Amino acid sequence: MPVAVTMPALSPTMTEGTLAKWLVAEGDRVSPGDVIAEIETDKATMEVEAVDEGIVASLAVPEGAEGIEVNATILWLRGEGESADAVTVAEPPPPVVELPPAVVKAPPAAPARPKPEAAKPALEPDYRGETVEMTVREALRDAMAEEMRRDETVFVMGEEVAEYEGAYKVTQGLLAEFGARRVRDTPITEHGFAGLGVGAAFGGLRPVVEFMTFNFAMQAIDQIVNSAAKTLYMSGGQMGCPIVFRGPNGAASRVAAQHSQCYASWYAHVPGMIVVSPFSAADAKGLLKAAIRNPNPVIFLENEILYGQRGEVPSDADYTVPIGRAKVLRPGRDVTIVAFSRMCATALEAADTLAGEGIEAEVIDLRTLRPLDRETVAASIRKTNRIVSVEEGWPVAGIGSEIAAIAMEDAFDWLDAPVARVTGEDVPMPYAANLEALALPDAARIAAAARAVCYA
Amino acid sequence: MSRQPSKKRGGASAKRNGRAAANGAAPDSGQLLRWYRDMLLIRRFEERAGQMYGMGLIGGFCHLYIGQEAVVVGIQACLGERDSVVTGYRDHGHMLAAGMDARGVMAELTGREGGYSRGKGGSMHMFSREKNFFGGHGIVAAQVPIGVGLGFSHRYRGEDGVSVVYFGDGAANQGQVYESLNLAALWELPVLFVIENNKYGMGTAVSRAAAGSGLHARGGGFGIPGRLVDGMDVRAVHAAASEAVAEARSGKPVILEMETYRYRGHSMSDPAKYRTREEVNRMRRDRDPIERLRHVLESEGHAEEDALKAIDAEIREVVADAARFAEESPEPNPSELHTDVLLEA
Numbered sequence: 001m002p003v004a005v006t007m008p009a010l011s012p013t014m015t016e017g018t019l020a021k022w023l024v025a026e027g028d029r030v031s032p033g034d035v036i037a038e039i040e041t042d043k044a045t046m047e048v049e050a051v052d053e054g055i056v057a058s059l060a061v062p063e064g065a066e067g068i069e070v071n072a073t074i075l076w077l078r079g080e081g082e083s084a085d086a087v088t089v090a091e092p093p094p095p096v097v098e099l100p101p102a103v104v105k106a107p108p109a110a111p112a113r114p115k116p117e118a119a120k121p122a123l124e125p126d127y128r129g130e131t132v133e134m135t136v137r138e139a140l141r142d143a144m145a146e147e148m149r150r151d152e153t154v155f156v157m158g159e160e161v162a163e164y165e166g167a168y169k170v171t172q173g174l175l176a177e178f179g180a181r182r183v184r185d186t187p188i189t190e191h192g193f194a195g196l197g198v199g200a201a202f203g204g205l206r207p208v209v210e211f212m213t214f215n216f217a218m219q220a221i222d223q224i225v226n227s228a229a230k231t232l233y234m235s236g237g238q239m240g241c242p243i244v245f246r247g248p249n250g251a252a253s254r255v256a257a258q259h260s261q262c263y264a265s266w267y268a269h270v271p272g273m274i275v276v277s278p279f280s281a282a283d284a285k286g287l288l289k290a291a292i293r294n295p296n297p298v299i300f301l302e303n304e305i306l307y308g309q310r311g312e313v314p315s316d317a318d319y320t321v322p323i324g325r326a327k328v329l330r331p332g333r334d335v336t337i338v339a340f341s342r343m344c345a346t347a348l349e350a351a352d353t354l355a356g357e358g359i360e361a362e363v364i365d366l367r368t369l370r371p372l373d374r375e376t377v378a379a380s381i382r383k384t385n386r387i388v389s390v391e392e393g394w395p396v397a398g399i400g401s402e403i404a405a406i407a408m409e410d411a412f413d414w415l416d417a418p419v420a421r422v423t424g425e426d427v428p429m430p431y432a433a434n435l436e437a438l439a440l441p442d443a444a445r446i447a448a449a450a451r452a453v454c455y456a
Numbered sequence: 457m458s459r460q461p462s463k464k465r466g467g468a469s470a471k472r473n474g475r476a477a478a479n480g481a482a483p484d485s486g487q488l489l490r491w492y493r494d495m496l497l498i499r500r501f502e503e504r505a506g507q508m509y510g511m512g513l514i515g516g517f518c519h520l521y522i523g524q525e526a527v528v529v530g531i532q533a534c535l536g537e538r539d540s541v542v543t544g545y546r547d548h549g550h551m552l553a554a555g556m557d558a559r560g561v562m563a564e565l566t567g568r569e570g571g572y573s574r575g576k577g578g579s580m581h582m583f584s585r586e587k588n589f590f591g592g593h594g595i596v597a598a599q600v601p602i603g604v605g606l607g608f609s610h611r612y613r614g615e616d617g618v619s620v621v622y623f624g625d626g627a628a629n630q631g632q633v634y635e636s637l638n639l640a641a642l643w644e645l646p647v648l649f650v651i652e653n654n655k656y657g658m659g660t661a662v663s664r665a666a667a668g669s670g671l672h673a674r675g676g677g678f679g680i681p682g683r684l685v686d687g688m689d690v691r692a693v694h695a696a697a698s699e700a701v702a703e704a705r706s707g708k709p710v711i712l713e714m715e716t717y718r719y720r721g722h723s724m725s726d727p728a729k730y731r732t733r734e735e736v737n738r739m740r741r742d743r744d745p746i747e748r749l750r751h752v753l754e755s756e757g758h759a760e761e762d763a764l765k766a767i768d769a770e771i772r773e774v775v776a777d778a779a780r781f782a783e784e785s786p787e788p789n790p791s792e793l794h795t796d797v798l799l800e801a
Contacts, residue, residue, distance in 0.1 A: 155612065181612065184643075186639070187635075187638060187639070187642065189635040189638065189639065191601070191631065191632045191635055192601050192604075192632055192635025192636050192638070192639055193601075193635075193639065194601070195598065195600070195601025195602050195604070195605065195632060195635075195636070196601045196602075196604050196605040196608055196636070196639055197605060198601070198602050198605060199542070199590070199601060199602035199603060199604060199605020199606045199607075199608065199609070199619075200605040200606070200608045200609045200612070201605070202590050202602065202605070202606065202609075203540065203590075203605060203606045203608070203609025203610070204609055204613075205608075205609050205612060205613075222595055222598060223598060223601065223602075223632075226594075226595050226598060227593065227595075227598055227602060231581075231583075231591065232796055232797070232798070232799065233576055233796045233797055234573055234576060234577040234581035234583075234591075234592075235572075235573050235576075235577060235581065235582070235583040235591070235796075236571070236572065236573035236574035236575075236576050236577065236796060237574070237795065237796035237799075238572075238573075238583050238584070238585055239583045239585070239590070239591070240799050271797050272797050272798065274798070290801075293801070294801045295799040295800075295801060296798045296799055296801070323801065
């Protein structure tokens with residue numbers, strides 16, 4: 001029986017890759033452990049090793065092929081004495097694979113490079129300059145690089161940010177351009193390096209501290225809250241702390257409870273703190289630049305699943321996005337849906353569904369969670385009279401709770417239905433693919449909530 | 457409304473004679489007298505603060521430095537204007553020794569507009585950019601990585617400033633201290649770690665809290681040298697610090713463990729059941745850093761009794777003036793409630 005070698009998933013969120021190089025040819029004999037190919041993902045280039053023994057019967061994809069989905073056959077192996085012809089004729093059906101939710105939620109009929117819908121309304125309305133298409137990952141990197149060129153006091157520090165070029169490759173190329181003085185690999189010591197960053201900020205520098213994920217920032221939360229956020233107040237205004245804590249936040253894919261948590265409401269609770277969570281590539285760049293220039297501590301919540309999403313991004317090095325302003329991603333008259341980060345894509349998907357039913361949803365990307373843009377939210381309620389809040393995080397004392405309070409305080413008389421919240425389930429994140437999918441909001445739940453507040 | 461405390465009055469005279477001392481020269485009469493004055497200022501200031509606490513003029517937590525004066529005075533005398541300092545919550549002495557104004561410190565204790573933080577920080581949270589004093593931190597050991605970050609900022613800018621980080625024997629058991637020692641050694645940062653071992657972390661004797669062969673040895677695994685110093689002898693402190701500051705300045709972090717003693721409770725509400733009255737009295741009688749220096753000044757002929765009396769009188773007036781200011785300074789305007797949360801972008 002011929003054996004299929006398939007495109008491996010090289011990270012929890014990888015859905016496709018490029019076959020950069022074949023290291024074997026038809027007729028070659030391979031043993032387990034032999035390197036057979038180099039696979040390039042949007043994060044890195046990695047080698048693929050053979051698991052089975054055999055002779056290369058055929059290469060199923062050519063060298064340089066892009067967008068090969070995980071689990072697609074890339075090579076056929078035959079046993080000693082088996083005919084090479086049998087292989088190509090008797091191609092078995094592709095294996096049935098339970099895709100992780102991140103894949104399920106990708107835009108339908110995704111081409112090799114799916115574009116998020118947000119790519120279209122991504123720019124600030126007054127921007128008239130050049131744009132270039134890039135990923136969120138590249139946009140974040142460019143933001144840091146541009147600010148480091150502009151301001152000598154800006155430096156980047158964190159685990160694997162320099163020589164490894166970022167655990168998620170967000171800091172790619174920074175070490176080469178700026179050197180080890182300004183791009184610092186730290187030991188795995190979140191509490192220590194977060195505190196060091198706070199001290200450096202007190203000392204007049206502008207640190208950008210990367211947490212490999214915000215889950216690990218809990219080790220450092222005392223320094224973030226007690227030292228970074230409160231000192232300006234406790235010093236009567238003397239001791240500002242211009243620091244950015246950034247990294248991926250929220251659920252990635254199949255990494256279970258300790259690595260899948262949304263910290264938006266945790267940090268948004270704290271006076272003295274700014275909390276930003278961009279969705280589009282353009283906002284990722286513009287808001288990170290604004291965060292680095294901001295004289296206050298900024299929590300910058302990224303999303304691992306968005307890193308590979310592409311969008312048009314202004315190339316003007318002076319382009320920033322104002323902190324504290326939400327953005328209407330899609331105007332609508334019937335119901336308001338507010339979301340942030342990755343949930344914007346899910347909300348837009350729900351809005352598409354609703355449009356097919358005659359319900360025009362207005363989708364708002366909150367972008368900044370503290371200070372929250374109450375006016376944009378309230379103005380939308382005054383127009384639609386109904387609101388659904390969407391977040392990945394837990395429901396209790398979540399961002400949706402705050403949205404509900406704003407609706408009551410600023411738009412009570414305009415509400416025609418109670419505020420609806422669509423949130424992550426009130427459980428630690430499960431590992432099993434089906435349970436994980438159930439634990440996170442999806443477009444169907446958002447659409448159902450929107451119908452409910454529309455009494456449709 | 458005066459937002460800044462007056463600059464002239466009452467700050468420590470610490471003229472920072474680092475250079476001479478770093479060269480190994482014995483302190484001269486002028487230096488010894490300044491140290492005497494600075495220690496006495498802290499002692500009298502803290503006594504008055506304790507009294508004002510009892511009168512209800514100072515609220516919350518108030519941790520007095522009485523007994524430990526030689527530590528901060530001896531070390532600050534080795535520092536220059538380019539150096540930075542950070543400490544924990546037993547911080548009044550550090551602020552005075554860093555040259556901060558006694559009026560501003562006392563008015564912060566009373567929670568008044570004239571305080572360094574305009575009444576919003578209190579005893580544990582005061583800062584002075586002008587004097588490179590970076591607090592005043594209320595969470596045990598949080599100042600340690602912050603101090604390493606200050607050292608990082610000196611090094612990053614290519615300046616030769618040193619960051620001095622003060623922390624207590626209690627803080628020495630916190631995990632972030634070891635993360636900080638590792639980072640400081642790994643990145644060769646100009647940091648001097650001063651462990652003020654006053655024998656008790658709140659009510660727990662060091663022997664009940666700390667394993668191993670002494671807090672000064674805690675940097676050994678990171679290649680950070682540590683030395684044990686008689687923290688009740690300002691000359692010993694100064695000699696050890698002169699050497700250590702020079703090493704730290706060259707990018708080799710150092711630990712100095714100061715053997716010292718606090719006469720008062722951990723805070724004002726300390727029942728003091730963990731030690732005997734006799735132990736405290738013995739320390740005061742036999743080891744007091746101010747009496748010890750006074751004896752040196754007189755017996756070695758550095759100062760006549762009249763000169764010392766003049767200093768005593770001056771300090772009494774400085775402290776009385778600070779207390780008056782702190783009582784008379786108005787409470788912060790209610791509008792202050794919402795200011796200083798964020799800086800304008």
